[in-house]
Amino acid sequence: GESVGLHLPTLSVQEGDNSIINCAYSNSASDYFIWYKQESGKGPQFIIDIRSNMDKRQGQRVTVLLNKTVKHLSLQIAATQPGDSAVYFCAEIGVGTDKLIFGTGTRLQVFP
Amino acid sequence: DTGVSQNPRHKITKRGQNVTFRCDPISEHNRLYWYRQTLGQGPEFLTYFQNEAQLEKSRLLSDRFSAERPKGSFSTLEIQRTEQGDSAMYLCASSLVVIETQYFGPGTRLLVL
DSSP states (O other): OOOSOTTOOEEEEETTSOEEEEEEOSOTTOOEEEEEEEOTTSOOEEEEEEETTOSEEEOSSEEEEEETTTTEEEEEESSOOGGGOEEEEEEEEOTTOOOOEEOOOEEEEEEO | OOSOEEEOSEEEEOTTOOEEEEEEOSTTOOEEEEEEEOTTSOOEEEEEEETTEEEEEOTTOOTTEEEEOTTSSOEEEEESSOOGGGOEEEEEEEEETTEEEEEEOOOEEEEEO
Protein backbone atom coordinates (compact mmCIF):
# COMPACT_ATOMS: atom_id res chain seq x y z
CA GLY A 1 0.00 0.00 0.00
CA GLU A 2 0.97 3.63 -0.24
CA SER A 3 2.76 5.41 2.53
CA VAL A 4 1.05 8.07 4.60
CA GLY A 5 3.32 10.92 5.51
CA LEU A 6 6.43 10.43 3.43
CA HIS A 7 8.29 13.38 4.92
CA LEU A 8 6.83 13.63 8.37
CA PRO A 9 8.77 13.99 11.62
CA THR A 10 9.63 10.53 12.85
CA LEU A 11 9.85 9.14 16.35
CA SER A 12 11.67 5.83 16.68
CA VAL A 13 11.26 3.84 19.88
CA GLN A 14 12.09 0.38 21.08
CA GLU A 15 9.29 -2.03 21.81
CA GLY A 16 8.27 -1.75 25.44
CA ASP A 17 9.42 1.83 25.86
CA ASN A 18 7.06 4.74 26.37
CA SER A 19 6.42 7.12 23.47
CA ILE A 20 5.57 10.81 23.61
CA ILE A 21 4.21 12.51 20.52
CA ASN A 22 3.81 16.27 20.57
CA CYS A 23 1.56 18.65 18.70
CA ALA A 24 1.17 22.40 18.59
CA TYR A 25 -2.36 23.52 17.80
CA SER A 26 -3.30 26.72 16.08
CA ASN A 27 -6.37 28.25 17.66
CA SER A 28 -6.42 29.34 21.29
CA ALA A 29 -10.24 29.28 21.13
CA SER A 30 -10.38 25.59 20.20
CA ASP A 31 -12.24 23.62 22.82
CA TYR A 32 -12.04 20.01 21.69
CA PHE A 33 -9.03 17.96 20.66
CA ILE A 34 -8.62 14.47 19.25
CA TRP A 35 -5.67 12.21 18.56
CA TYR A 36 -5.92 9.94 15.53
CA LYS A 37 -3.76 7.05 14.41
CA GLN A 38 -3.43 6.42 10.68
CA GLU A 39 -1.91 3.30 9.22
CA SER A 40 -0.78 3.15 5.63
CA GLY A 41 -3.70 3.02 3.20
CA LYS A 42 -6.32 3.42 5.92
CA GLY A 43 -8.46 6.21 7.32
CA PRO A 44 -7.63 7.92 10.62
CA GLN A 45 -8.60 5.89 13.67
CA PHE A 46 -9.83 7.62 16.84
CA ILE A 47 -7.53 7.12 19.84
CA ILE A 48 -8.48 9.58 22.55
CA ASP A 49 -9.99 13.01 22.97
CA ILE A 50 -9.90 15.84 25.51
CA ARG A 51 -11.86 19.01 26.11
CA SER A 52 -10.32 22.37 26.90
CA ASN A 53 -11.61 22.31 30.48
CA MET A 54 -9.29 19.37 31.21
CA ASP A 55 -5.52 19.12 31.19
CA LYS A 56 -5.15 15.35 31.25
CA ARG A 57 -7.13 12.32 30.17
CA GLN A 58 -6.17 8.68 30.31
CA GLY A 59 -7.22 5.75 28.21
CA GLN A 60 -5.93 2.25 27.82
CA ARG A 61 -2.13 2.64 27.48
CA VAL A 62 -2.60 6.21 26.23
CA THR A 63 -2.65 9.57 27.97
CA VAL A 64 -3.33 12.95 26.44
CA LEU A 65 -2.01 16.13 28.04
CA LEU A 66 -3.25 19.58 27.15
CA ASN A 67 -1.34 22.78 27.90
CA LYS A 68 -3.53 25.68 26.85
CA THR A 69 -0.98 28.28 27.89
CA VAL A 70 1.39 27.28 25.10
CA LYS A 71 -1.24 25.62 22.85
CA HIS A 72 0.39 22.23 23.13
CA LEU A 73 -0.95 18.69 23.11
CA SER A 74 0.92 15.50 23.75
CA LEU A 75 0.06 11.84 23.39
CA GLN A 76 1.81 9.38 25.63
CA ILE A 77 1.76 5.71 24.73
CA ALA A 78 2.87 3.30 27.43
CA ALA A 79 4.74 0.10 26.64
CA THR A 80 4.82 0.80 22.92
CA GLN A 81 4.13 -2.20 20.71
CA PRO A 82 4.92 -2.91 17.04
CA GLY A 83 1.21 -2.50 16.27
CA ASP A 84 1.48 1.13 17.41
CA SER A 85 3.61 1.93 14.35
CA ALA A 86 1.65 4.47 12.32
CA VAL A 87 1.29 8.19 11.66
CA TYR A 88 -0.33 10.09 14.51
CA PHE A 89 -2.28 13.31 14.01
CA CYS A 90 -3.72 15.73 16.51
CA ALA A 91 -6.85 17.59 15.48
CA GLU A 92 -8.81 20.47 16.97
CA ILE A 93 -12.33 21.81 16.72
CA GLY A 94 -12.75 25.50 17.35
CA VAL A 95 -15.61 27.34 18.97
CA GLY A 96 -18.39 27.98 16.49
CA THR A 97 -17.25 25.41 13.97
CA ASP A 98 -17.58 21.68 13.55
CA LYS A 99 -14.71 20.90 11.24
CA LEU A 100 -11.52 19.22 12.35
CA ILE A 101 -8.26 21.04 11.75
CA PHE A 102 -5.38 18.60 11.65
CA GLY A 103 -1.84 19.28 12.79
CA THR A 104 1.31 17.99 11.20
CA GLY A 105 1.50 14.26 11.71
CA THR A 106 4.27 12.31 13.38
CA ARG A 107 5.40 8.91 12.20
CA LEU A 108 5.99 6.46 15.04
CA GLN A 109 8.33 3.57 14.29
CA VAL A 110 8.62 0.78 16.84
CA PHE A 111 11.66 -1.47 16.73
CA PRO A 112 11.87 -4.89 18.38
CA ASP B 1 -19.33 -3.97 10.53
CA THR B 2 -21.01 -0.81 11.76
CA GLY B 3 -18.26 1.65 10.88
CA VAL B 4 -18.14 4.26 8.13
CA SER B 5 -17.87 2.68 4.69
CA GLN B 6 -16.70 4.24 1.45
CA ASN B 7 -16.88 3.08 -2.15
CA PRO B 8 -14.96 2.62 -4.27
CA ARG B 9 -11.74 2.19 -2.33
CA HIS B 10 -9.64 3.07 -5.37
CA LYS B 11 -10.42 4.97 -8.55
CA ILE B 12 -8.18 5.64 -11.52
CA THR B 13 -9.52 8.04 -14.11
CA LYS B 14 -8.33 10.14 -17.00
CA ARG B 15 -8.15 13.90 -16.78
CA GLY B 16 -11.44 15.49 -17.74
CA GLN B 17 -13.63 12.59 -16.64
CA ASN B 18 -16.23 12.82 -13.87
CA VAL B 19 -16.05 10.64 -10.78
CA THR B 20 -18.45 9.98 -7.93
CA PHE B 21 -17.68 8.58 -4.51
CA ARG B 22 -20.09 7.25 -1.94
CA CYS B 23 -19.99 7.33 1.84
CA ASP B 24 -22.24 5.41 4.23
CA PRO B 25 -21.95 6.81 7.76
CA ILE B 26 -22.34 5.00 11.03
CA SER B 27 -26.01 4.26 11.51
CA GLU B 28 -27.89 7.11 13.23
CA HIS B 29 -24.99 9.54 12.91
CA ASN B 30 -26.63 12.73 11.72
CA ARG B 31 -23.43 14.54 10.77
CA LEU B 32 -21.32 13.54 7.78
CA TYR B 33 -18.03 15.14 6.75
CA TRP B 34 -15.81 15.00 3.68
CA TYR B 35 -12.05 15.59 3.88
CA ARG B 36 -9.23 15.36 1.38
CA GLN B 37 -5.75 14.12 2.20
CA THR B 38 -2.62 14.35 0.07
CA LEU B 39 0.61 12.48 0.77
CA GLY B 40 2.50 13.84 3.72
CA GLN B 41 -0.37 16.00 4.95
CA GLY B 42 -3.19 15.74 7.42
CA PRO B 43 -6.77 15.61 6.16
CA GLU B 44 -8.26 18.93 5.04
CA PHE B 45 -11.92 19.74 5.52
CA LEU B 46 -14.09 19.98 2.41
CA THR B 47 -17.71 20.08 3.55
CA TYR B 48 -20.19 18.66 6.02
CA PHE B 49 -23.87 17.83 6.39
CA GLN B 50 -26.23 17.72 9.28
CA ASN B 51 -28.98 15.40 8.13
CA GLU B 52 -29.77 16.56 4.57
CA ALA B 53 -28.49 20.11 5.01
CA GLN B 54 -25.04 21.07 3.80
CA LEU B 55 -23.89 23.44 6.53
CA GLU B 56 -20.38 24.41 5.56
CA LYS B 57 -18.15 24.27 2.52
CA SER B 58 -14.43 24.92 2.36
CA ARG B 59 -12.81 27.21 -0.16
CA LEU B 60 -11.04 24.05 -1.32
CA LEU B 61 -14.37 22.90 -2.73
CA SER B 62 -14.26 24.44 -6.21
CA ASP B 63 -17.29 24.58 -8.46
CA ARG B 64 -16.20 21.26 -9.98
CA PHE B 65 -16.98 19.56 -6.69
CA SER B 66 -20.47 18.83 -5.46
CA ALA B 67 -21.66 16.84 -2.48
CA GLU B 68 -25.12 15.61 -1.64
CA ARG B 69 -26.86 13.80 1.16
CA PRO B 70 -30.39 13.58 -0.19
CA LYS B 71 -32.02 11.43 2.48
CA GLY B 72 -29.81 12.26 5.40
CA SER B 73 -28.11 8.89 5.28
CA PHE B 74 -25.43 8.16 2.66
CA SER B 75 -23.60 10.94 0.83
CA THR B 76 -21.99 11.28 -2.57
CA LEU B 77 -19.09 13.47 -3.62
CA GLU B 78 -18.80 14.18 -7.32
CA ILE B 79 -15.83 15.73 -9.06
CA GLN B 80 -16.44 16.98 -12.58
CA ARG B 81 -13.75 17.45 -15.22
CA THR B 82 -11.09 15.94 -13.00
CA GLU B 83 -7.60 17.41 -12.95
CA GLN B 84 -4.33 15.82 -11.93
CA GLY B 85 -4.32 18.01 -8.82
CA ASP B 86 -7.45 16.23 -7.66
CA SER B 87 -5.42 13.10 -7.02
CA ALA B 88 -5.73 12.47 -3.30
CA MET B 89 -7.38 10.32 -0.66
CA TYR B 90 -10.99 11.38 -0.07
CA LEU B 91 -12.10 10.63 3.46
CA CYS B 92 -15.56 10.56 4.93
CA ALA B 93 -16.34 10.83 8.64
CA SER B 94 -19.51 10.83 10.68
CA SER B 95 -20.56 11.93 14.13
CA LEU B 96 -23.54 12.65 16.33
CA VAL B 97 -24.47 16.27 16.88
CA VAL B 98 -24.21 15.99 20.63
CA ILE B 99 -20.91 14.12 20.56
CA GLU B 100 -18.27 15.77 18.43
CA THR B 101 -16.02 12.76 17.90
CA GLN B 102 -15.68 12.10 14.18
CA TYR B 103 -15.13 8.54 13.02
CA PHE B 104 -13.48 8.06 9.65
CA GLY B 105 -14.00 5.60 6.86
CA PRO B 106 -11.19 3.87 4.96
CA GLY B 107 -11.14 6.52 2.24
CA THR B 108 -11.26 6.49 -1.54
CA ARG B 109 -7.91 6.87 -3.26
CA LEU B 110 -8.27 8.84 -6.50
CA LEU B 111 -5.59 8.91 -9.16
CA VAL B 112 -6.11 11.21 -12.13
CA LEU B 113 -3.89 10.41 -15.09
